[in-house]
Amino acid sequence: MKEEIRIRKIQTGNAKIGLIFNPLSGRIRKHKDVIKGILGRIPGVIIREAKSGHEFRESVKAFIDIEIDLLVIAAGDGTVQAILSDLFKEYIHRDWPVLAIIPGGTTNMTALDLVKYDDLVDSAKKLSACLSENTLPILLKKHVLCIEQSGVDKVYGMFFAVGVIARAVIFSRSGIKRVGITGEIYSGLIMAYYVVGLLFGRCDGAWAPAKTKVVRVGGKNFEGHNSTLFVSALDRLLFNTRPYWGEEKESLHVTFVKQDRQKSIGKYISSIWTLVSGKNTSFKKYDGYHSHNSSMLEMEIDDDYIVDGESYHAASNNGPLRISAVGPITFLTW
Known part of the structure; x- marks a missing residue:
């Protein structure tokens, strides 16, 4: 009921709006003012600048306390992820x-994936105009990943x-300087660097496969190492790709590629490029490519992983790592 009231207030131009603004975010840094x-x-x-986890939490609390109807986050994926984590951990959904x-x-x-x-x-101008002119907003519900492990x-x-x-x-966050490049171009350069490494036979260190022993998804167990595995609540990834083709109705997209040491480097690079390009309709399970839609999966893992660009570490002695769908939550899109 509270959400319905908030939505009506947004639609009629009577919403109380809060903005968390991270001046250190990649693109904003150049165009802050x-x-x-x-x-x-x-x-x-109501605008609050926030540059750290502590400041994000303080800002969220301040806005929840005054019962804002719309929270605008002007920042990158890491800041959004930190705010989502704080909301789920500290506040009931109806608030x-x-x-x-x-x-x-x-x-x-x-x-x-949302705008x-x-x-x-352009994005800032369009949102400002939408909220200033009482243009009827478009609302979208999406689930969120919850990643949990004992302890x-x-x-x-x-x-x-x-x-x-x-x-x-x-590597992109710690090993090189960004030299002022942002957006998908920057991410593409990083991926190209990794493709070149694989082309020259790199398969250890920074190019090593995921240290996963067992992946449980869709009622099945998949054993062995995977070159890469990702789970997404987003429909669109970098370069407008959609590298998943599961037909199940669940909300999380799960795709993983089994490591195949006998596959030629050229064929391996070609298949990985085809995968990230979204041209994946010809992939078969026996080629080592798996894609499912699911509401939950578990894996036994001893490795680093990332969530929205932020890195974490999982150890198998803490038990399986579980990823499940929570929500959905409501986003404004324009």
Whole structure:
């Protein structure tokens, strides 16, 4: 009932709106004053700058306390993930505001699955106009991943990966400078670097497969190592790809590629490129490619993994790592 009231207030221009603005996010850093000025024109918006986990939590609490109807997050995937985790851990769902996300980070996979505007300034202008002119908003419900393991805090987010994808993301955050490049171009350069490494036979260290022993999904067990495995609540990934083809009705997309040491490097690179390009309709289970839609999976894992670009570590002595769908939650899209 509370959410229905909030939605009506957004639709009639009477909503109480809060904005969490991360000035250190990849794209925002270059256009901080411009973006803040555009979003500041939203009638009655309350703006809080936040740059750390502690400040994100303080901002969320302040907005929940005054019962805002819409929470706009101008930041990257990592900030969105931190705020989602805080909301799920600390607040009951009926107290949540509707969420809107401005693509202010480096990659922005979550935002770009929800909004039509890749350009930061265009996205901010369109949202500001929508809320200022009482344009009827479009609302979208999505589930969220809950990643949990015994003895470890739960993590919430929209995209999970282990193996080569996770290692590429971790490398991009710690191993090189971004030299001012953001967005999908930057992510594409990182993936190209990893493809070149595989082409030259790299299969250890930063190019090692995921250290997964067993993956349980869809009522089946899949044993052995996987080159990469990812789980997504998003429909669109980088470069507008949709590298999953499960036909089940559940809300989480699960795709993994079995490691095959006998496969030629050329064939391996070709198949991985085909996978990330979204041209996956010819993949068969016996080729080592698996894609399912599921509401839950478990894996035995001793490895690093990433959730929305943030890295974590799982140890099998803590028991299986479980990923399940929670929600759904309501997003504003434009």
